[in-house]
Amino acid sequence: MSLMDKFTAASGMDSFVYFVLLLALPLLLLIKLKKKSNLPPGPRRWPIVGNLVQVMLSKLGFQGYIQKVQRKYGPIFTIRLGSQPMIIIASRDLAHEALVQKGSLFASRPPAKGLRKLFTSNQMNISSAPYGPLWRSLRRNLVSETLSSPALKSFQEGRDWGLQVLIQGLKTEAAQNEGVVKLVEHLRHASFCLLLYMCFGLQVEENEVREVEGVMRELLLTVASLALEDTFPILKVFYRKRRERMQGMHRRQEEKLVSLINRRREELAEGAAVNCRAYVDSLFSLTVDGGRCLTEQEMATLCSEFITGGTDTTSTTIQWVMANLVKYPDVQSKLYKEIVGVVGKEGVKLVEEEKLVSEMQYLEAVVKEALRRHPPAKFVLSHAVTEDCSLGGYDIPVGAFVNFCVSEMGNDPAEWENPADFRPERFVNGEVDLTGGKGIKMMPFGVGRRICPGLAVAMLHVELIVATLVLKFEWQTKPGETVDLAETQEFTTVMKYPLQAVIKERVATPGY
Numbered sequence: 001m002s003l004m005d006k007f008t009a010a011s012g013m014d015s016f017v018y019f020v021l022l023l024a025l026p027l028l029l030l031i032k033l034k035k036k037s038n039l040p041p042g043p044r045r046w047p048i049v050g051n052l053v054q055v056m057l058s059k060l061g062f063q064g065y066i067q068k069v070q071r072k073y074g075p076i077f078t079i080r081l082g083s084q085p086m087i088i089i090a091s092r093d094l095a096h097e098a099l100v101q102k103g104s105l106f107a108s109r110p111p112a113k114g115l116r117k118l119f120t121s122n123q124m125n126i127s128s129a130p131y132g133p134l135w136r137s138l139r140r141n142l143v144s145e146t147l148s149s150p151a152l153k154s155f156q157e158g159r160d161w162g163l164q165v166l167i168q169g170l171k172t173e174a175a176q177n178e179g180v181v182k183l184v185e186h187l188r189h190a191s192f193c194l195l196l197y198m199c200f201g202l203q204v205e206e207n208e209v210r211e212v213e214g215v216m217r218e219l220l221l222t223v224a225s226l227a228l229e230d231t232f233p234i235l236k237v238f239y240r241k242r243r244e245r246m247q248g249m250h251r252r253q254e255e256k257l258v259s260l261i262n263r264r265r266e267e268l269a270e271g272a273a274v275n276c277r278a279y280v281d282s283l284f285s286l287t288v289d290g291g292r293c294l295t296e297q298e299m300a301t302l303c304s305e306f307i308t309g310g311t312d313t314t315s316t317t318i319q320w321v322m323a324n325l326v327k328y329p330d331v332q333s334k335l336y337k338e339i340v341g342v343v344g345k346e347g348v349k350l351v352e353e354e355k356l357v358s359e360m361q362y363l364e365a366v367v368k369e370a371l372r373r374h375p376p377a378k379f380v381l382s383h384a385v386t387e388d389c390s391l392g393g394y395d396i397p398v399g400a401f402v403n404f405c406v407s408e409m410g411n412d413p414a415e416w417e418n419p420a421d422f423r424p425e426r427f428v429n430g431e432v433d434l435t436g437g438k439g440i441k442m443m444p445f446g447v448g449r450r451i452c453p454g455l456a457v458a459m460l461h462v463e464l465i466v467a468t469l470v471l472k473f474e475w476q477t478k479p480g481e482t483v484d485l486a487e488t489q490e491f492t493t494v495m496k497y498p499l500q501a502v503i504k505e506r507v508a509t510p511g512y
């Protein structure tokens, strides 16, 4: 029976109710439609493609386009990639309201589509899992089993290995190249060794490290270009060849990681003496989906997330620190004095880690200033809300991508005096909490429930490596050249002209 039939068949009270319903229904629909349109404002968009054309035609890149839109529309605005709304938040207060005060609402991730689904084992990793029990258990496992203070202490051998690889690599290149080194490649390789050790507890042969590193990096750099296909699945037809190539890369990466996973599993099964509890050890006993163990592919996905999450971000940060130390020699010599004052000049093999945290305030200030000026991630990973809600007077619907302008916050003149200057002194004696719990001043690691779980270990690695580099070598510009701090976008925001510097060994220390 249709609604109209029901209306005519009904009588008395019933017919009155149906009549009211018939009148109210269009009204309710109208109210809902009107409500839906209260998204934050944004630039006019083209049919089908949304603002994608403007983004792609912008000479200033995605970041530059966003800055332009922000100047016009203020601290919260919407752009559209195809039909997909992306709400961008550029104000520290609104970011605090969303990520801290309304933390659980803004803590989810958008659904993965296309190849991303394959690469994340259907969102079975920490960074892409929606907010919920799976995410909680994966994240808790990483934090308590691998990133806690006692666990970090057990990775000392891995840190020694990474530093050794770094210093040897620099010395070899300097010897062959009149003292000139291209730092970032050495940093990336050393960070990779370190993360590989934390992940598998193995010191892998140099050749094999290079092989795994090559495969993972190749895939990482192409994944960034998936955005277009995610937005327009129809383009799959045109990208078939490229998709097949990426699937091949992904297969090769999985094979390499699974072989390391099995090597570690055998080592443990044979009862070999091991120096640490590696990340993968915790995955062997982790259960998901109400009690099942992880498959090899899922473990490989989690290991890949661990290694890639910590390699480029760390090496990029260190490169920015060192570039500023070369550009500003007075900052470098002040830092050198602090380090030598704490650990001494002679015979120091390693900078002692406890002293990094407790006694080197200027080092911490230098690193924070580099993270403020040059955050490796200009935006966080896209967030999604768990239910329709509001922010700054606008609607934030389920299904919208939500993101935050990390670099705008760290360069906001309302908070930072002369924000373009590199001046670590602003952090000395001034408490700046990177977790942003009481208010956000900068957020290079994100803030709230999705804050980077690697914050502490990243700070430890960056400080340890910078202190060692400054203690071991004096860093200078190449004759006749200056340091150019222009940026470009890879997986992270890197130096457009990678730092090349002349190094002079200060002290010949045993061990390296």
Ligand code: HEM
Binding pocket: 126, 127, 128, 139, 305, 306, 309, 310, 311, 313, 314, 317, 376, 377, 379, 380, 381, 382, 444, 445, 446, 447, 449, 450, 451, 452, 453, 454, 455, 457, 458, 459
């Ligand atoms: C300087 C180094 C690093 C920087 C600047 C950095 C930055 C970030 C940022 C901005 C996010 C996204 C936060 C959000 O979506 O709101 C993130 C997430 C994440 N990072 Fe890092 N990160 C660094 C190092 C590391 C390291 C060393 C690891 C692992 C050992 C790691 C593992 C992760 C993971 C697993 C997530 C996803 C968290 C989640 O979705 O719950 N990161 N990081």
